[in-house]
Amino acid sequence: MAITTEILKTYRAPRAALRRQLDGGPREDRALVYVFTACLLVFLSTLPRLARETHLNPEIPLDARIGGALLGWVFIVPLALYGIAAGSHLIARLLGGRGSWFGARLALFWAFLAISPLWLLHGLVAGFIGSGATLTAVSSLVTFGFLYIWGAGLMEAEGHGHAERQV
Template identity: 50%
Template sequence: MSVTTDIPATYRGPRKVFARLLSMGAREDRLLIFLISGCVLTFVAQMPKLAREAHLTGQELNMLLGGSLLGIVFIAPLLLYMLALAAHWLARAAGGQGDAYRARLALFWAFLAASPLMLLNGLVAGFIGSGAALNLVGALWLAAFLWFWVSGMIQGYWAKP
């Protein structure tokens, strides 16, 4: 299946999609594409909010976009790799039987699969601004991301093959 069909399928059954991704074999290039795609979509999601901020405060939009690009597309992947390693160590300490690839796949896929809600969050932040709606959409994104990540970790470290 393609990524565009896997993302909606993840909302219906994250463990099933994760198991299928695992069965495709360990490929670091696929993980890197998942991670960079999620980061680029997150950067795109920030654009409406940054445009609103630039308009309201009189700041230069290009400077805001440049800072966001640096942080999200270049620095965030490094932090996510470190987070995946820490998750692997925690899973192994808790008795999980998996390798670090599974932890990276679980985190990076969860980040990419939750990106539609991140895009919605960016639209709400750009058009409505801060408030209850933005908090609700942000909470939905966080809940979906954690659900996908934990489901992937369980499938990768504790599920029977």
């Protein structure tokens, strides 16, 4: 199935979408592609905002801003996401989860990739409209959408809500 179709299905039924991903087996290559693609898309979404900030304050050149964003989103954030996924798995274990480390990673990485179209919208709003009520609304949509998809996916990955998986 095409990744874009799967992302749209995730908005309607995030648990079922992650279950389909998990049914493909533990493939770390797929998880890596998800996290790096998501981080690259988020990096690209920052470009309009960076151009706007450079226009408003030219003291810091655009290439320096882009370099910093590239370093952060493509090199540092993926490593941080691995740590966040491990932490979420440990917390889920304390709460009775019986999933795998891979499942926790996939839930987080998939949520990050699934929300990337909204990140692109956020970048356009930040770049063309700037701060204000519209950007706040879009930022809230991105945040709550991500937390919803990640939470539902993590529950699926950790086995919560399924009688056949509970002891």
